[in-house]
Structure formats: structure tokens, C-alpha cells
Amino acid sequence: MAPKNKNPNGENVVPEVQQKKTQALILKSSDGEEFSISKSAAGLSVAIKNMMEDDCAGGVIPLPLVDGGTLARVITYLNKHAEDGASDEDKRKFDEEFLSGMEVDVLCDVALAGNYLDIRGLFHDVCQRIVNGMKNKSVEWVRKTFRIESDFTAEEEEQIKKEYAWAWEGVDSDAD
Amino acid sequence: MVEMGEASESGSRTLTSSMVRSGSFCEEENFHRQASFGGGGSRNTSPLGRMGSRNTSPSRQKVIKTKPRGLDEETVATFTKYVQPDIHMEDNIWAMLPEDLLNEILARVPPFMIFRLRSVCKRWNSILQDNSFLKFHSQVPSHGPCLLTYWKNSQTPQCSVFSLPLKQWFRIPCTFLPQWAFWLVGSSGGLVCFSGLDGLTFKTLVCNPLTQTWRTLPSLHYNQQRQLIMVVDRKDRSFKVIATSDIYGDKSLPTEVYDSKVDKWSLHKHACCKSLLLENGILRLKIVFGNSFTTWFNDVPTGHRAVGTHTSKVPPFSVGWIFSSRDPETPVSSRKNWPL
Numbered sequence A: 001m002a003p004k005n006k007n008p009n010g011e012n013v014v015p016e017v018q019q020k021k022t023q024a025l026i027l028k029s030s031d032g033e034e035f036s037i038s039k040s041a042a043g044l045s046v047a048i049k050n051m052m053e054d055d056c057a058g059g060v061i062p063l064p065l066v067d068g069g070t071l072a073r074v075i076t077y078l079n080k081h082a083e084d085g086a087s088d089e090d091k092r093k094f095d096e097e098f099l100s101g102m103e104v105d106v107l108c109d110v111a112l113a114g115n116y117l118d119i120r121g122l123f124h125d126v127c128q129r130i131v132n133g134m135k136n137k138s139v140e141w142v143r144k145t146f147r148i149e150s151d152f153t154a155e156e157e158e159q160i161k162k163e164y165a166w167a168w169e170g171v172d173s174d175a176d
Numbered sequence B: 001m002v003e004m005g006e007a008s009e010s011g012s013r014t015l016t017s018s019m020v021r022s023g024s025f026c027e028e029e030n031f032h033r034q035a036s037f038g039g040g041g042s043r044n045t046s047p048l049g050r051m052g053s054r055n056t057s058p059s060r061q062k063v064i065k066t067k068p069r070g071l072d073e074e075t076v077a078t079f080t081k082y083v084q085p086d087i088h089m090e091d092n093i094w095a096m097l098p099e100d101l102l103n104e105i106l107a108r109v110p111p112f113m114i115f116r117l118r119s120v121c122k123r124w125n126s127i128l129q130d131n132s133f134l135k136f137h138s139q140v141p142s143h144g145p146c147l148l149t150y151w152k153n154s155q156t157p158q159c160s161v162f163s164l165p166l167k168q169w170f171r172i173p174c175t176f177l178p179q180w181a182f183w184l185v186g187s188s189g190g191l192v193c194f195s196g197l198d199g200l201t202f203k204t205l206v207c208n209p210l211t212q213t214w215r216t217l218p219s220l221h222y223n224q225q226r227q228l229i230m231v232v233d234r235k236d237r238s239f240k241v242i243a244t245s246d247i248y249g250d251k252s253l254p255t256e257v258y259d260s261k262v263d264k265w266s267l268h269k270h271a272c273c274k275s276l277l278l279e280n281g282i283l284r285l286k287i288v289f290g291n292s293f294t295t296w297f298n299d300v301p302t303g304h305r306a307v308g309t310h311t312s313k314v315p316p317f318s319v320g321w322i323f324s325s326r327d328p329e330t331p332v333s334s335r336k337n338w339p340l
Helices: A047-052 A069-084 A088-100 A106-116 A120-134 A139-145 A154-163 B028-032 B073-087 B099-106 B111-117 B124-127 B133-137
Strands: A026-027 A036-037 A061-062 B016-021 B146-151 B159-161 B168-173 B182-188 B190-196 B201-208 B212-214 B227-233 B236-246 B255-259 B263-269 B271-277 B283-290 B291-302 B319-322 B337-339
Touching: A026 A047, A036 A069, A036 A139, A036 B271, A069 A088, A069 A106, A069 A120, A088 B124, A106 B099, A106 B182, A120 A139, A120 B099, A139 B111, A154 B124, B111 B124, B124 B133, B146 B182, B146 B190, B182 B201, B190 B227, B201 B236
Parallel strands: A026 A061
Antiparallel strands: A026 A036, B016 B146, B146 B159, B159 B168, B182 B190, B190 B201, B201 B212, B227 B236, B236 B255, B255 B263, B271 B283, B283 B291, B319 B337
């Protein structure tokens, strides 16, 4: 039930959202897509919870900073974490799988959404995931993956490297 | 394989080891000056947020406390200003990232990686050396435990640190240290404590091997070789060193406690500490007060480099659990104080 990426027309594939017996909310993404989500799941977002407390029962909550693809992912996460009977272990496994397939730029989008919606667990996990991907990687790998161009001169770069030579030990080769 | 354990008892060996946390290797500023660090109660996730950069979460701005249907114009206008660069990342995604997200991500980078990542680009280089970033970095939960060994041969003293999270050794030269005869006492919160003999005076030296900074503590009231234990309080950004007689030593000497916040040794009723780091990472701690009673604490998880502050009660010590590396999410408030 994981949400898919955008289709070739640029439209997001809407995840199948369970219509629970509990009251549902509609979340509206920046590109106008609407998603139904149970209140219990939505309440895991502190930002949405605050909006619900401000009496918007049954309303549509516009989220002008989150695009549909990202929102679909966030909703998948919230649904799992609000699931009755899901143990912490289940959730942990889910989180791992959920994040493992994402590219860095997707992770960044989800992190931004997690921050915006104030879902601390998701935000932390995504940031940690991004960092884990950088471990033991070369500087060149980091630049390539995050599409950063070095603005150092060769001499400046060499100087930093020389100063902390120990920090360059054990770096994976770029071929990996 | 490195010898592991009994870190604080390994006085005369050249190769000794102890468990450290890599959590706050970068508390350089703290090192020179125990500036009081506020931040209590701040829910802001980024130091830059406090410095006036925008905060992307509406719940913290309380902007969203508006009616659900149709945000008011001002709010929408505020949001749309952010929308384009933040959401649609283009070629250089990291150049487009909001500063506070980049900070959040870099704050989770293990301290060892900070130095390498400085060479990525000028922006990263400047963030990774920024004082408020480094403070923020030291507040983020554990980067996991490390095994520290100290090796001194005739030429180059060096610390070898094995980072458990990175599963990697780093050989950090300690040539910046003075040329005394000294031995490893222990480490906590990224700081490493040595005991040394400069001529006829026992010295206590605390250093940060990553930033290559060090300082000596004032002289003990009693110039004796003592059992030393160092504890760092990351929340408080301070450290304490406790000097006691070991169980075979002169029990008539009072216990001395150094507090980095006042930069002084204070004298306390005699107590004697002995800590053992067991094979499974369990710290066993023994506290003896006078001749009256002895207490053993077992099952102190790694990272709980114990022995804390004195209280006004008698007996005057409590054992403070400083932090847990086993569960990096353990909130600070769960630290325990067990008065003896």
C-alpha cells in the first residue's frame, strides 16, 4: 500500500486510504490533492492536532507546503503509527523499510514535511537516515549524491585534509 | 586486540582503554569557558531558529492557529514565500535546503565525520565550525559509544578510538599534549582525562582529542596519587573530577571534587570509589564511605560514567547517572540520583 511516485503526467498516485469508522479528515496538498485520514492518525502530527483542536472537525485542512507525493508518504507513515495493535517492533521495522527505498531528495522532502507538520519521530528518523547514508563515504560521494559543487580551491581543500588527516581514514572507495 | 576495562585503574600501563561517548567531542567552547548555556525549555529545533532564521514548522510559529478552511491571506502569503525554494528542489538540492534542516541533519553526524565533511564546500565548512552549531550538535542525543585507547611510544602519543556506530578506528595524534609522564584516567562526553606527574607534582589534565585542546586542573589539596574519575554533564556543559583513595590507599585523606564551573577542588568527607568496566560493557561501581559501609552498584550501563555531585546530606555523595549510550533517546530527565 506504499504510495507510488508521480506518474508520467506529473499527477500523484493517490494511496488507498482506509476509510475507518473513526471520523476522517481531509488533508489537501499544495497541488490540490485531497487525502482522507483518520483523526487518530492525523493527530500524530502536532500541527494538525492543533488545527483540529481549533475546531475544524470534518473540514479540509490545506497544507500549502506539502506536495501530494510527499503527503502520501507522510500519511502512510501516520497510518502505520496510529494502527491499533502495531507493536513498537512492528513500527520500527516499518520505518526502516519505509525509508530505505527513498532517494536523498525524497528524504529531504519528507523531512521538511515532518518538520512542518511537527511529527518529531518522522523528522528525526528521516534526518538520521540521511546521515546514515553518509557514513564512511568520501567527500566526493557526498558532493555527488547531494549535488554540491565544491567552491574550494585545490589548495584550500588540501589544507583542511592535512589538518585533520586522521579523519580521512577508513573511507569507502568511490567505486562503491 | 585492545585491552578493555578497568579504565580508571590502569594507572601505570601505557596502553589503556575506556569507553567514551562520542557525543560531544566538539564542546570546544565549553572547554575554554564554562559559559552558562541557557536553552532550557526551548522547543526550537535549530540554533539558527533562535538567531532569527525562519522556522518552517507552523505549530511552533503558531501561525496555523487559524481557521481550518482557507488560511487567512497573510498566512498564505507567508507560506508561499517559502514554497518554491523549499519544496521544489532542483539541481543543487542542498544549496536549496533551508538552513535549519541542513543544521538538523549535520547535527546528527558523528563527531568524527565533521572534520571530513568540512571539505565538502564553503557553506558546510562554515556551518561545521560555527559555535552555535557545535552547541546544537552537542545537544543532539548520543552518536553512540566508542572505545578509546591511549598509546604512548617514545615518539608519538596517540589516541585510537573505535567508533561503534561507524565500526571504524580513528588514530588521533596526541602530540599536542605536554611532555609529562601521564596516564589515562578515563573519558566522558568526548573529553579525556589524564593523570600525570610533572616533576614531583601530580597533575590532572583534561583534553579534547578531536579539537586538540587541553588544560590542566589546579593542584589537588593533597599531592598524592589518587583514584580519579571524570564525569561530564552534557546538559550542564560542565565536568567534574573526583579524586579519592583507592581501597588500598590512605583512607584518612578526604575526597576531593573538582567542578569545572568553579574551577576549584573542594574537600569532602572521605569516600572511596572504584569502578570496573566489565566485558559486557557493564560498569560496576563501588563506593566506600569511611569505614562505615560499602555499596556496590552493578548493571550500570555503558556511558553511565557515574559518581556525581555531593549533597548537603550525610553521607555527602550521591551517584549520578550521567547519560545512557544504550538508549540515546533517553531524556535527560530520566537521569537518576541515588543518594547513598
